[in-house]
Amino acid sequence: MAEECTLKECATPSTEEPHAIIVYPMVEGNKFEIKPTLIYLVQQNQFFGSPTEDPNLHVSIFFRLGGTLKANQEAVRLHLFPFSLGYKASAWFHSLEVGSITSWDQMRQAFLARFFPHSKTFQLRNQITRFTQKDGESLYDVWESFKEMLRLCPHHGLEK
Helix, strand or coil, X not given: CCCCCCHHHHHCCCCCCCCCCECCCCCXXXXXXXXXXXXXXXXXXXXXXXXXXCHHHHHHHXXXXXXXXXXXXXXXXXXXXXXXXXXXXXXXXXXXCCCCECCHHHHHHHHHHHHCCHHHHHHHHHHHHCCCCCCCCCHHHHHHHHHHHHHHCCCCCCCC
């Protein structure tokens, strides 16, 4: 049963610390620091949650930026990833259940499940299988377009 409170008490914002969505891994020896420059770089490559953005590309770029630190990769990725999200994507992250993310793989899977749903995979797979060369289109341009479609949906499941 919820605690009873006066109207004033119920309307007053909480001063409790917010609970963490991510359960961060223990870092050996408590030697862990992310430089502000890296946070700045990550924030310059934010994913906003627009349907036209490529979540796979975002993860790839983020992975490269986070990979510049050699120690504690799991902790670095988990600490940095929320900085890489803006607007709708940030709102999605903050809507996750407290303590629901415990690893980078979980974070990546949750992110891709939200921003690269099965319907998008199905749509892109159909485009790949129905791909044709248009009149007057050079072989080079067709090949580049096809490779771009494959890059947009790396998990298409079609034979090479």
